[in-house]
Amino acid sequence: MEPDGDLNPDTEDLPLRANTNHVLVRHYVLDLTVHFDKKVISGSIVLFLEPCSAGGTKADDDVEPAAGDFGTKYQDFGATGEGTSELRNPQTRMEKTFDKAGLQPECGSQTEGVNSNAQASQLWESTSDGDFTLVLDCCDLDVSNVDEVDVTSVSDHLPNVACERSETVGPRAAFIQNLFSAPSAEWRQKHHFFSLCSRAPAAPDGGSLRFYRDRWSLQVRKTGVRTPQKFPRVIRIFYETRPSGGSVRWTKDQDNRVCVYTAGSPINNRALFPCQEPPVAMSTWQATVRAPSECVVLMSGEDQAVPAEDRDAHFLTWNYYVTMPMPASTFALAVGYWCQVTAESPPALVKKVEDRADCGKPIAGFGELAESALGGSCSEVLKGTQLQTGRGDQAASIESAFCHPSLEDENLSAADYSSMADDGISCSHGDYPCRFAERSAWSQWVIPHRVFSPVCLLQKAQAGVLKLLPRCLAAARDVLGVHPFPRLDVLIVPAGFSSLGMASPHIIFLSQSVLCPGGSGSGVGSPSLCGSRICHEIAHSWFGLVIGARDWTEEWISEGFATCLEDIIWAQAQQLSLQERTEQFDLKALLRWRRLSDELQNSKEELQILRPNTDKTAQVSDSGSSTVKHALNPDKTFMQVHYLKGYFLLRFLATQVGEQQLIDFLRLFVKKYHGQLVLSQDFLQMFLVNFSHVERKNLTLRGIYADWLDRPGIPKWLHERSAVWSQARLVEEVKAEAVKWILFSRSHQGKGRKRKRPEPKVNYKELTSDQLVMLLELLLEESELSVALMRALQRTYSLQKQDAEVRHRWCELVIKHAYSQAYGDVEHFLVHDQAMGVYLYGELMVQEDAEQQALARRCLSLVQEEMDQSAHRVVEEMIL
DSSP: OOOOGGOOOHHHHEEEEEOTTEEEEEHHHEEEEEETTTEEEEEEEEEEEEESSSSSSOHHHHOOOOGGGOOOOOOOEOOOSSSHHHHHHHHHHHHOOOOOOOOOOOOOHHHHHHHHHHHHHHHHHTTTTOOOOEEEEEEEEEEEEEEBOOHHHHOOOHHTOHHHHHHHHOOHHHHHHHHHHHGGHHHHHHHHHHHHTTTTOOOOOOOOOOOEOOOEEEEEEEEOOGGGGGGSSSEEEEOOOOOOOOOOEEETTTTTTEEEEEOOOOOTTTTSSBBBBBBEEEEEEEEEEEETTTTTTEEEESSSOOOOOOOOOOOEEEEEEEEEEGGGGGOOOEEEEEEOOSSSSOEEEEHHTTTTTSSSOOTTHHHHHHHHHSSSHHHHHHOOOOOOSSOTTOOOOOOOTTTTTOOTTTTHHHHHHTTHHTOOOOOOOOOOOGGOHHHHHHHHOOEEEEEEEGGHHHHHHHIIIHHHHHHHHHHHHHHHHOOSSSSSSEOOOOOOOSSEEETTTTEEEEOOGSSSSOOOOOOTOOOOOHHHHHHHHHTTHHHTTEEEEEETOTTTTHHHHHHHHHHHHHHHHOOOOHHHHHHHHHHHHHHHHHHHHHHHHHGGGGSSSSSTTTGGGTTOHHHHSSSEETOOOHHHOOOOOOHHHHHEEEEEEEEOOOOOHHHHHHHHHHHTTEEEEEEEHHHHHHHHHTTGGGGGGGGHHHHHHHIIISSOOOOOOHHHHHHHHHTSSHHHHHHHHHHHHHHHHHHTOOOOSSOOOOOOOOOOOOOHHHHHHHHHHHHOOOSOHHHHHHHHHHHHTTTGSSSSHHHHHHHHHHHHTOGGGGGGHHHHHHOOOGGGGGHHHHHHHHHHHHHHHHHHHHHHHHHHTTTTTHHHHHHHHHHH
């Protein structure tokens, strides 16, 4: 691994600056206020720290590289005696933070910025005096002050702190270590003391710490402290986000009301709060969020938050927490004027939605309407609702139409619960309240869940997501075992969301593109896309969240597994027969093969490798810092190689041992590695040990690396297997239909006929959504199609009412053959299905058709304010 000084943030690699080999954050307490008027989140975060080793490191080794080495653009510099009097006064600091005043301004010009950065960097380095530096990942944040927190007033409540520890490391450190080491059964008491500590005053002996912020990090020192062991165990950071910060999106929902949410940015959450971003820095957290009283606050948290009155009557306070240590990148937050989707939509809201032509227009009198129909504001409705999470010490749930409780199997056999002991595997993670060890959790087939959406999408969310979610949750439990998390919220996010879905602990964001279009006719309103995407995101609870990749470049461990499991879980949810299941799998495999083949032909080889760091995977510098290869490359954002190539690797392994055997093995792997971070080798080595007979087929770890993980391109097995999928029954049906349509087109391409001839009646077979996608892809291979075919195709399959995957292929066909009568379909797709539309902009521009290029520019002008930043940059390059 390259030394810290060689990290270069101006490249496409993302730097992880936190020195996690020196100090780890064990717990965060966030206290935040959402300001929609200024598009900022302000407040404080308290970090509870634990040094990594007794020996420590020398001060010279602890100091991170200077800001000037990293192409710095922004910085803050603060120290006791060097800041303003306002920053040195804790009470004034807090007021200034919440009022968003007194923060240091940005440099006035680029030249001033460079000079100022260089001077600040030199000053920071020249005043180190060998002091230890805590380095946190951070960008696009205005930090006003950093305090050491005096926890002695809180520790007085715990007289049982070990005396020998007090003599060794001091009473403050001993108290915090006592909290860390308390058993997981006492998590409520621990969180109570964490909360008390977070509100404690600054330490009297120089509580204000020196800090410096460069482009990618926040660095903190305490004068005279040379080792991590002597560094303060609890620090509090006052800060404010920036409207342009990359971790959160400030936008409007489909009802044209303001909202903000964590958007799954390549920089993760470092522009939301200072943190340790490397996956190894797993921690727990508590969060208090103040938001306007009509808003709903959704967040990663184990219990549904019940809003409480705030000192400001216009705000409510929401509290969330987690007890399972997780990487800071998994933290998710959403604040907006959404409504909970119920089994029966309130008639007043339904009528109001039906009266509107489409989403995106403000709903007149929305606040009064929603409160009248729901019996109060959205947040007020949630006040009286509590979800039962299955944990033994939880309060009983309150019956409510707005709460979907868990479904439990009271007849669950003892064998189901004791299966962990049967295979000799028990929890091997650190101590936390693990659901895999709770009998009540094993009896939950459907965990408590809620769905939220804008008002204009309530009916679609109800018919699609709310209806399918229990089936998908039960199917996932059947396939993978106990649900890792006790509850789930699903939110339909704004149209500018950059993907079809994103999973975080306890919450899933879904694009409106997955909602069932509805309507009547052949295949119209198919739930396939919605159901499979829900299953994909649910699968991330096991692969991606409760088991995570130790090196972020190994994305296939999350996305490849979720793609493979979405098929298995969705088939289970549909209760398909073995034959139906096999046929559906083969069709999906062929579609993915075509997509992967096309992507690999049009991408750089370096972006096609599943393990780009090869044998250096998971290696870090002495301090723990590293880089994530290609993480900032805009091309990578829209590639699916980790999804598809990872999926095919698992399909390959299934052919070697059997599909059901692989599923059983995945359950075994989850039991062993839940709550931990893994590498490819952990999974593959356990697979090869468990299925030792595959060695006779020359299947080895080195061979899998060479064929699948460490090289670009397509493995030989995949080429051979694709020929088999091409002959599957469902595929052959599509080929037959394609021939009919091609003959139809050719019969209508002749010109100059004076008299219409009677057309022979053709019977077209009813096709599933996946078959329609395949049909349109086959027609895309034709160099010429008649206008009559395009018109008949559109009418026969009601293509405007199909799911987004079908409509995307239809738009491709419209663009290729310049079928201007359907340009409205293309415009509608680019405006309402932004998560899937980037590719179409390129197709519109490459045709060099003036009308199509004007269409692309018009669509971009319509959505540029709400569009994802990365997508906007890519599209802008295509057009301009």
